[in-house]
Amino acid sequence: MKVRHLLCRSQSEEGQSLVEFALAFLVFIFLVFAIFDFGHLFFVEMDVQNAVQEAARYGSTGNHLPDPKNPDQTLSRVTSIIDTLENDAMGMQFQSIQVTNTINGTTSSGAGAPGALMTLSATVSMPLVTPLLAQMFPNGQFTFTSSVTIMNEHFPASQAN
Numbered sequence: 001m002k003v004r005h006l007l008c009r010s011q012s013e014e015g016q017s018l019v020e021f022a023l024a025f026l027v028f029i030f031l032v033f034a035i036f037d038f039g040h041l042f043f044v045e046m047d048v049q050n051a052v053q054e055a056a057r058y059g060s061t062g063n064h065l066p067d068p069k070n071p072d073q074t075l076s077r078v079t080s081i082i083d084t085l086e087n088d089a090m091g092m093q094f095q096s097i098q099v100t101n102t103i104n105g106t107t108s109s110g111a112g113a114p115g116a117l118m119t120l121s122a123t124v125s126m127p128l129v130t131p132l133l134a135q136m137f138p139n140g141q142f143t144f145t146s147s148v149t150i151m152n153e154h155f156p157a158s159q160a161n
Helices: 002-060 077-088
Strands: 094-103 106-109 117-127 141-151
Touching: 002 077, 002 117, 002 141, 077 094, 077 117
Parallel strands: none
Antiparallel strands: 094 106, 094 117, 117 141
16 A cells, blocks of 8 residues: 555656646746847847947048949938948848037037037837747837947048038
8 A cells, every 4th residue: 555655646746847847947948038139139239339330430531432323423421321330230220310410519410520529329129039028118129229429530621511
């Protein structure tokens, strides 16, 4: 009788271990996806920040990209900055990109003249993969803005546009 009691108890413990394993496995899977989500978000944020810095640096020099539609002409400075940003950001979809400048306390749109402070801001929304994490953010997306303010170098005034 004692042997039969031990046998029944062992089968009961097998079922309990299976339930415990299933619960622990769900928590483990959630943590793996959460780590993946946050790692991806940090990577994207760093990539966008780097792209914003590179584009601002390019724009501060007064350079212009060649116009692909008209080989003998160049793009505007703001368009060149935005194209540089989009190329450096590895295919990110930006919600908004703003280029403003400040000189003598007055802020206006555009990249500005030599010596002006140029500010480049870009806003990105990234969807989250983990459903439980996505519920914590509006529309299941993490939105962030990256911006850089840099002083324009001294370049010929004809390159300001």
